[in-house]
Amino acid sequence: xxxxxxxxxxxxxxxxxxxxxxxxxxxxxxxxxxxxxxxxxxxxxxxxxxxxxxxxxxxxxxxxxxxxxxxxxxxxxxxxxxxxxxxxxxxxxxxxxxxxxxxxxxxxxxxxxxxxxxxxxxxxxxxxxxxxxxxxxxxxxxxxxxxxxxxxxxxxxxxxxxxxxxxxxxxxxxxxxxxxxxxxxxxxxxxxxxxxxxxxxxxxxxxxxxxxxxxxxxxxxxxxxxxx
Amino acid sequence: xxxxxxxxxxxxxxxxxxxxxxxxxxxxxxxxxxxxxxxxxxxxxxxxxxxxxxxxxxxxxxxxxxxxxxxxxxxxxxxxxxxxxxxxxxxxxxxxxxxxxxxxxxxxxxxxxxxxxxxxxxxxxxxxxxxxxxxxxxxxxxxxxxxxxxxxxxxxxxxxxxxxxxxxxxxxxxxxxxxxxxxxxxxxxxxxxxxxxxxxxxxx
Numbered sequence: 001x002x003x004x005x006x007x008x009x010x011x012x013x014x015x016x017x018x019x020x021x022x023x024x025x026x027x028x029x030x031x032x033x034x035x036x037x038x039x040x041x042x043x044x045x046x047x048x049x050x051x052x053x054x055x056x057x058x059x060x061x062x063x064x065x066x067x068x069x070x071x072x073x074x075x076x077x078x079x080x081x082x083x084x085x086x087x088x089x090x091x092x093x094x095x096x097x098x099x100x101x102x103x104x105x106x107x108x109x110x111x112x113x114x115x116x117x118x119x120x121x122x123x124x125x126x127x128x129x130x131x132x133x134x135x136x137x138x139x140x141x142x143x144x145x146x147x148x149x150x151x152x153x154x155x156x157x158x159x160x161x162x163x164x165x166x167x168x169x170x171x172x173x174x175x176x177x178x179x180x181x182x183x184x185x186x187x188x189x190x191x192x193x194x195x196x197x198x199x200x201x202x203x204x205x206x207x208x209x210x211x212x213x214x215x216x217x218x219x220x221x222x223x224x225x226x227x228x
Numbered sequence: 229x230x231x232x233x234x235x236x237x238x239x240x241x242x243x244x245x246x247x248x249x250x251x252x253x254x255x256x257x258x259x260x261x262x263x264x265x266x267x268x269x270x271x272x273x274x275x276x277x278x279x280x281x282x283x284x285x286x287x288x289x290x291x292x293x294x295x296x297x298x299x300x301x302x303x304x305x306x307x308x309x310x311x312x313x314x315x316x317x318x319x320x321x322x323x324x325x326x327x328x329x330x331x332x333x334x335x336x337x338x339x340x341x342x343x344x345x346x347x348x349x350x351x352x353x354x355x356x357x358x359x360x361x362x363x364x365x366x367x368x369x370x371x372x373x374x375x376x377x378x379x380x381x382x383x384x385x386x387x388x389x390x391x392x393x394x395x396x397x398x399x400x401x402x403x404x405x406x407x408x409x410x411x412x413x414x415x416x417x418x419x420x421x422x423x424x425x426x427x428x429x430x431x432x
Contacts (some may be wrong), residue, residue, distance in 0.1 A: 122275050124311035125299035127326045127369045141316050155274070 019097035029110035071138025092169035101154035112146020150213030230405035235281030248428030256416035267410035274299035305366030313350035
């Protein structure tokens with residue numbers, strides 16, 4: 001492993017970790033809406049959330065580019081707030097990874113929320129717990145395995161993100177060149193096979209670790225429900 | 229007077245009406261399966277909203293036009309038919325779930341014969357033990373009154389006899405009015421309960 005390769009691994013973990021952490025509140029909110037409420041347009045919202053799963057990633061990346069471009073609606077807002085752009089930055093790579101991880105996270109969290117027995121929540125209410133306490137003491141711990149599994153799944157997906165990232169924030173060494181982009185670059189470089197093997201092995205290792213961690217965490221918490 | 233109830237509750241297509249007043253003893257609402265007994269208990273506990281009427285327990289209005297206390301403010305100890313112990317908490321945490329309990333947890337656990345179960349997980353308890361813990365948890369919920377939904381169902385006869393005796397004792401020791409529903413009249417009689425139907429008529 002060269003120093004550059006280590007830097008790529010660290011960058012990938014940073015991009016994936018930040019992507020999952022910042023996507024989590026949104027994913028949880030959406031999962032809650034989809035699992036626990038009915039409103040007109042729910043089907044449309046459901047479809048919209050799942051769009052990144054079925055769209056060609058290049059299209060997702062291009063749409064992000066339109067949104068976050070300096071004259072794009074979100075790009076102007078980001079520029080006003082922070083005086084900077086996410087284009088060609090690692091933060092942009094995290095946004096692309098987060099968008100691609102969102103549907104998987106929403107799916108896992110939604111399933112776990114739907115699996116929480118509402119009768120237990122009712123029992124908690126009769127025992128004097130208000131809505132907030134019921135959520136914190138009953139709903140959240142019982143849904144936790146699914147939430148953790150969703151985060152790990154989202155993390156694994158974020159690490160593998162390629163198409164949307166390269167379209168949205170390009171392939172800049174040290175900034176947006178995450179593991180898949182580095183592997184792609186090495187494949188295009190004569191004599192890069194050895195590096196490809198090392199980086200690919202690391203990718204497999206991290207992905208496996210994330211999946212195993214998700215399973216172990218899920219088994220440990222709550223009733224030993226496992227989600228994967 | 230303990231319970232003064234006159235309500236109409238919608239359940240699916242049907243409307244269930246129920247009106248009765250009770251004294252301080254154990255009152256047993258009897259009716260065939262599917263009559264809506266659980267729905268009435270749910271309404272008293274605040275888990276189902278009546279279409280109209282009033283629910284007054286021990287002079288405290290829980291539901292009336294313009295009043296609808298949320299379940300957590302009704303101070304009811306509800307022993308569900310399926311117990312509903314929290315599976316991710318040990319027995320001790322289940323008992324400690326309610327804040328500001330009126331009684332001491334260890335004393336209740338001792339009295340109900342579950343002191344040795346405090347460190348156990350609910351899934352490891354037998355049917356009779358589960359009922360005992362559910363009753364203890366309801367007692368510890370700062371309850372003004374107790375609701376029982378078929379608590380003897382699916383217990384073998386000796387266990388059912390034990391739990392019935394326990395319910396009688398809890399009612400007497402802690403001076404809490406009890407509203408009990410069952411489809412089994414002989415069970416209700418064993419409890420020394422006053423039997424009424426949905427119209428509040430005494431049932432023999």
